[in-house]
Amino acid sequence: MDIILHGNAVVGQSGGPTAAINATLAGVIKGVLCEQNKRGNVAIDTLYGMRNGIDGLLREDLVDLSAIFSPEADPEGKNLEALTLTPAAALGSCRRKLPAAGADNEAEVMDQLLDILDRNNIRYFFYIGGNDSMDTVAKLSAYAAKKNYPIRVMGVPKTIDNDLVGTDHTPGFGSAAKYISTTVQEILRDTAVYTVPAVTIVEIMGRDAGWLTASAALGRLVTGREPDLVYLPERKFKYDEFFDDVREALAKHPNVVVAVSEGLECPDGTLVGASTQSGAVDAFGHKYLSGTGKALELAIKAEIGCKVRSVELNLPQRCAGHLLSAQDIEESVATGKAAVDAAVSGVSCRMMTIRRVEGDGYAFETGHEDIFAIANQTKCVPDEFINARGNGVTDECLAYLLPLIKGERYPEYKDGLPAYFTI
Amino acid sequence: MDIILHGNAVVGQSGGPTAAINATLAGVIKGVLCEQNKRGNVAIDTLYGMRNGIDGLLREDLVDLSAIFSPEADPEGKNLEALTLTPAAALGSCRRKLPAAGADNEAEVMDQLLDILDRNNIRYFFYIGGNDSMDTVAKLSAYAAKKNYPIRVMGVPKTIDNDLVGTDHTPGFGSAAKYISTTVQEILRDTAVYTVPAVTIVEIMGRDAGWLTASAALGRLVTGREPDLVYLPERKFKYDEFFDDVREALAKHPNVVVAVSEGLECPDGTLVGASTQSGAVDAFGHKYLSGTGKALELAIKAEIGCKVRSVELNLPQRCAGHLLSAQDIEESVATGKAAVDAAVSGVSCRMMTIRRVEGDGYAFETGHEDIFAIANQTKCVPDEFINARGNGVTDECLAYLLPLIKGERYPEYKDGLPAYFTI
Numbered sequence: 031m032d033i034i035l036h037g038n039a040v041v042g043q044s045g046g047p048t049a050a051i052n053a054t055l056a057g058v059i060k061g062v063l064c065e066q067n068k069r070g071n072v073a074i075d076t077l078y079g080m081r082n083g084i085d086g087l088l089r090e091d092l093v094d095l096s097a098i099f100s101p102e103a104d105p106e107g108k109n110l111e112a113l114t115l116t117p118a119a120a121l122g123s124c125r126r127k128l129p130a131a132g133a134d135n136e137a138e139v140m141d142q143l144l145d146i147l148d149r150n151n152i153r154y155f156f157y158i159g160g161n162d163s164m165d166t167v168a169k170l171s172a173y174a175a176k177k178n179y180p181i182r183v184m185g186v187p188k189t190i191d192n193d194l195v196g197t198d199h200t201p202g203f204g205s206a207a208k209y210i211s212t213t214v215q216e217i218l219r220d221t222a223v224y225t226v227p228a229v230t231i232v233e234i235m236g237r238d239a240g241w242l243t244a245s246a247a248l249g250r251l252v253t254g255r256e257p258d259l260v261y262l263p264e265r266k267f268k269y270d271e272f273f274d275d276v277r278e279a280l281a282k283h284p285n286v287v288v289a290v291s292e293g294l295e296c297p298d299g300t301l302v303g304a305s306t307q308s309g310a311v312d313a314f315g316h317k318y319l320s321g322t323g324k325a326l327e328l329a330i331k332a333e334i335g336c337k338v339r340s341v342e343l344n345l346p347q348r349c350a351g352h353l354l355s356a357q358d359i360e361e362s363v364a365t366g367k368a369a370v371d372a373a374v375s376g377v378s379c380r381m382m383t384i385r386r387v388e389g390d391g392y393a394f395e396t397g398h399e400d401i402f403a404i405a406n407q408t409k410c411v412p413d414e415f416i417n418a419r420g421n422g423v424t425d426e427c428l429a430y431l432l433p434l435i436k437g438e439r440y441p442e443y444k445d446g447l448p449a450y451f452t453i
Numbered sequence: 454m455d456i457i458l459h460g461n462a463v464v465g466q467s468g469g470p471t472a473a474i475n476a477t478l479a480g481v482i483k484g485v486l487c488e489q490n491k492r493g494n495v496a497i498d499t500l501y502g503m504r505n506g507i508d509g510l511l512r513e514d515l516v517d518l519s520a521i522f523s524p525e526a527d528p529e530g531k532n533l534e535a536l537t538l539t540p541a542a543a544l545g546s547c548r549r550k551l552p553a554a555g556a557d558n559e560a561e562v563m564d565q566l567l568d569i570l571d572r573n574n575i576r577y578f579f580y581i582g583g584n585d586s587m588d589t590v591a592k593l594s595a596y597a598a599k600k601n602y603p604i605r606v607m608g609v610p611k612t613i614d615n616d617l618v619g620t621d622h623t624p625g626f627g628s629a630a631k632y633i634s635t636t637v638q639e640i641l642r643d644t645a646v647y648t649v650p651a652v653t654i655v656e657i658m659g660r661d662a663g664w665l666t667a668s669a670a671l672g673r674l675v676t677g678r679e680p681d682l683v684y685l686p687e688r689k690f691k692y693d694e695f696f697d698d699v700r701e702a703l704a705k706h707p708n709v710v711v712a713v714s715e716g717l718e719c720p721d722g723t724l725v726g727a728s729t730q731s732g733a734v735d736a737f738g739h740k741y742l743s744g745t746g747k748a749l750e751l752a753i754k755a756e757i758g759c760k761v762r763s764v765e766l767n768l769p770q771r772c773a774g775h776l777l778s779a780q781d782i783e784e785s786v787a788t789g790k791a792a793v794d795a796a797v798s799g800v801s802c803r804m805m806t807i808r809r810v811e812g813d814g815y816a817f818e819t820g821h822e823d824i825f826a827i828a829n830q831t832k833c834v835p836d837e838f839i840n841a842r843g844n845g846v847t848d849e850c851l852a853y854l855l856p857l858i859k860g861e862r863y864p865e866y867k868d869g870l871p872a873y874f875t876i
Contacts, residue, residue: 047643082648118642125647208869212775215870219541220470220772224548225505230768252868324747341767345653349643352635353775355869435869445675446631446778446858447638 035180037153038076039370040092043188044083044159044166045125047118048202049209049351050362051188052451054158055079055121056114057366058186059099064367065374073374074154079453083159084166085124088139090146093121093453112451114363115441117351120453127162128169140173147181154182154373158366160189160200164381164405171379171401182378184369185401188362190348193239195409196399197383201365202348204358204434207245209350210234210343211435214246217341218255218287227284228337229276229330232257233323235347237293240264240411242347244423244431246289251428258286263293264410265420267302272326273333275421280336292322302326352448356437361394368396392433458603460576461499462793463515466611467506467582467589468548470541471625472632472774473785474611475874477581478502478544479537480789481609482522487790488797496797497577502876506582507589508547511562513569516544516876535874537786538864540774542581543876550585551592563596570604577605577796581789583612583623587804587828594802594824605801607792608824611785613771615664618832619822620806624788627781627857630668632773633657633766634858637669640764641678641710650707651760652699652753655680656746658770660716663687663834665770667846667854669712674851681709686716687833688843690725695749696756698844703759715745725749775871779860784817791819815856 041058043051062077077095080087097103099110113120128143129136147155157167167185174181187194190206214232221230234243240262250256258279261267279286294302303321323340330338365382372380380398387393415427441448464481466474485500500518503510520526522533536543551566552559570578580590590608597604610617613629637655644653657666663685673679681702684690702709717725726745746763753761788805795803803821810816838850864871 043646047646082646085648116642117639119646122648123646211869212871213769213773215873216540216772216774217768219539219774219873220768223466223470223505223542223546225508225545249870252870253873339768341769342765343769344764345640345643345762346636346764346766346769349639350636351639351642432869437869438863438866440861440863443861446634446855446860447672447675448635450638450642450676 034071034073035153035182036073037151038078039074039154039156040078040080040087040147040150040152041095041156041158042080042083042087043119043121043123044157044163045123045189046160047123047349048188048190049117049205049349049354050202050358051118051158052116052120053114053359053362054186054188054201054366056110057363058156058158058370059095059110060363061367061370063099063101065370078150078152079121082122083124083126084128085126086122087146088142092150098453109451112442112449113453114359115351115354115439116450117349120451125162128166131169131172143170144174144177144179148179153180156184156186156369156373158186158188160187160191161194161406161408164194164401167381168379168401168405182373184373184378185381186366186369187381187383190242191236191239192241193408193410194404195407196381196404198386198394199384199434201358201362201384203241204355204361206242206347207248207431208355208358208435209353210242210347211245211248212353213343214257214287214289215249215253215255218249218257221285221287225284226337227280229280229286229288229334231323231326231338231340232287232289233292233340233342234289235343236263236291238263238408238410240291243289243291244411244415244427245435247423248428248431248435250425251432257289259288259421260423261288261290261294261421262411262416262423263291263295264416266297267294268297269329271421276330276334288326290322290326294322351441351450354439355435356439357434359439365396372398457494457496458576458605459496460574461501462497462577462579463501463503463510463570463573463575464518464579464581465503465506465510466542466544466546467580467586468546468612469583470546470772471611471613472540472628472772472777473625473781474541474581475539475543476537476782476785477609477611477624477789479533480786481579481581481793482518482533483786484790484793486522486524488793501573501575502544505545506547506549507551508549509545510569511565515573521876532874535865535872536876537782538774538777538862539873540772543874548585551589554592554595566593567597567600567602571602576603579607579609579792579796581609581611583610583614584617584829584831587617587824590804591802591824591828605796607796607801608804609789609792610804610806613665614659614662616662616831616833617827618830619804619827621809621817622807622857624781624785624807626664627778627784629665629770630671630854631778631781631858632776633665633770634668634671635776636766637680637710637712638672638676638678641672641680644708644710648707649760650703652703652709652711652757654746654749654761654763655710655712656715656763656765657712658766659686659714661686661831661833663714666712666714667834667838667850668858670846671851671854671858674855680712682711682844683846684711684713684717684844685834685839685846686714686718687839689720690717691720692752694844699753699757711749713745713749717745774864774873777862778858779862780857782862788819795821
């Protein structure tokens with residue numbers, strides 16, 4: 031039997047924004063409120079938020095979330111509902127990487143962290159983030175265990191990229207996929223109004239995994255409209271095959287739409303977007319890409335000579351709170367809440383997961399997996415989801431994706447603009 | 454007293470897509486249905502749509518709209534409702550310019566046009582489009598009058614650019630402004646999650662007029678969040694002042710957002726985006742811009758050296774049917790319907806307009822103006838709407854814009870994607 035661990039909790043957000051990352055935060059808050067609503071021995075007293083993730087925690091920059099979302103402060107749950115539908119980390123984010131085990135500054139940084147946690151009597155730590163954030167959770171977990179600091183550390187996934195292993199999909203992906211597939215439907219209609227031969231390249235996020243780019247093709251199952259060609263980073267990109275594909279598509283109809291992942295690589299390993307990229311590298315050593323669509327636009331202009339333009343979906347695809355997948359929001363909240371339930375019941379050092387329940391129709395349940403088995407891995411689109419030519423996705427892929435964009439959630443508006451929540 | 458002109462009607466769409474151009478088409482259809490619903494002497498028998506505007510008409514490519522939207526075909530008005538909320542010209546569009554009066558091919562093209570109209574007994578001609586489309590209406594009007602061909606020709610404006618004279622604003626602008634202002638609110642939240650100094654440039658459509666770029670600042674009146682800097686094409690762009698402005702903004706807070714128009718020009722008349730533009734020119738001699746945001750991104754990187762990215766809102770800002778201004782859709786429908794009412798009552802060679810009714814709150818009424826006084830002119834943002842420094846807009850400007858983005862209209866969804874209408 032687990033002994034109840036008493037104390038406060040802290041929650042943080044990390045990595046790139048998503049439109050659902052605050053729905054997960056709302057789920058954590060909901061979980062704590064439910065726990066506090068129990069009769070008898072309550073595990074969690076106060077829920078703090080760390081500003082800008084682990085960066086803020088190291089500055090002891092904490093905000094008392096209980097004071098904003100408690101039944102007294104938010105009797106009708108309006109704050110919590112508005113937070114649920116607000117895009118981009120409301121607590122702020124960071125990209126800080128904790129020192130590796132054995133690094134020179136490990137003890138200095140990690141002891142400081144444990145001091146701050148101890149000073150605030152924090153026994154529960156929830157970290158909402160992507161792959162890099164799970165690395166943070168794993169390191170804190172391991173160091174706290176080594177120092178016998180009693181804390182339950184849970185990772186709650188969010189990433190529009192859907193590239194975490196151990197989970198069927200990730201919270202935040204469904205809303206991004208819905209925004210992308212909807213916007214591509216609109217671009218397909220926009221480009222179809224003229225009869226002049228033209229190619230439109232739509233560049234979609236995803237450095238290593240093509241899940242978001244694949245979702246551009248979802249119209250096949252619903253409206254019958256989809257991009258002519260879809261290129262994922264799971265396949266090496268060959269310019270000669272690409273030009274052949276585009277010429278073949280142009281022979282069929284004048285308005286050709288191509289969806290490409292930002293992370294496309296040539297067979298020699300160079301990035302397609304390298305010629306126009308900024309060359310910057312983020313804290314995790316990832317190259318900062320921005321030029322794949324533009325590079326292909328210029329290549330078609332030079333090789334085929336037809337009208338061509340590129341559209342980079344850019345930041346809006348990860349922060350468009352004005353069009354959310356109801357399914358994604360439901361799962362994001364559920365995953366946050368389940369993380370609290372699991373931690374209170376004794377679970378630690380795990381990443382929350384979503385399992386697809388077998389059967390007719392779509393259903394999900396939450397679970398959790400060992401965080402050390404998950405951190406620093408990438409789940410790519412599997413072979414059977416990509417067609418033989420490598421220029422499109424299979425029906426099986428779309429059948430996997432479609433349930434994740436179902437249903438619409440919209441924020442409240444005031445005077446014509448979304449009334450997003452500010453913590 | 455006007456004598457009733459009996460015959461058929463034709464409607465076409467021209468120029469760039471908007472999210473509300475089909476709402477105006479729905480208004481024209483509604484106007485014809487109302488006319489046909491009258492007792493007694495009905496003026497319009499069949500309403501045809503021309504595929505791809507005047508291009509399709511010259512190929513006699515007509516679709517019988519009465520057969521799709523008549524009370525028999527669409528008893529509950531579901532087709533008409535779905536069309537109303539569908540983005541991008543459902544009839545297709547074109548960019549063809551009719552020959553000028555006295556041009557070598559004038560008689561050939563214009564006589565062919567009149568032959569086709571006559572063969573289909575068309576006595577009413579409605580053309581939904583922007584500035585260039587009004588030129589088409591003016592030329593057809595003049596030539597038909599010269600040849601004593603009995604026809605009433607009406608221009609129904611649509612342009613996201615809001616740059617037509619003679620009307621308070623244009624149908625289609627409000628929805629684009631709502632999408633832009635909402636998306637900028639989301640970008641402001643996305644960029645605010647990190648603490649590293651960074652500049653984000655948002656490039657917005659508008660070659661000659663800065664109305665859409667100005668709408669990026671609407672948050673000032675509602676949420677208190679707005680871009681730090683806004684540059685319109687109505688002011689010459691000076692790099693040295695720009696760098697000073699950005700440095701000053703960075704001194705205040707780390708996340709600087711700048712909204713810029715695609716059409717920014719340097720004092721010597723060269724386009725800011727010229728260095729990365731494709732160099733193409735459209736049928737009307739407009740330069741094809743695509744590089745203003747990217748040019749400024751590279752300039753800041755070189756001059757200031759901080760993290761910087763550019764976001765081009767690109768096609769989605771003109772075709773995002775998933776987020777419409779209810780006010781814009783109402784006015785777009787009303788303008789289309791009023792065009793039919795006016796034509797039936799004897800009006801011809803006029804462009805429909807929207808007048809802002811004086812008084813408390815916002816109200817509008819439709820009207821019409823002489824098309825020859827309107828075609829080929831551009832209504833720019835007036836001086837009093839731009840601040841003295843030329844890096845922002847005034848409260849007066851925002852007060853003009855705000856009523857136009859009020860209210861939300863959303864399309865129906867099926868299986869997670871918008872159920873847009875196809876003619």
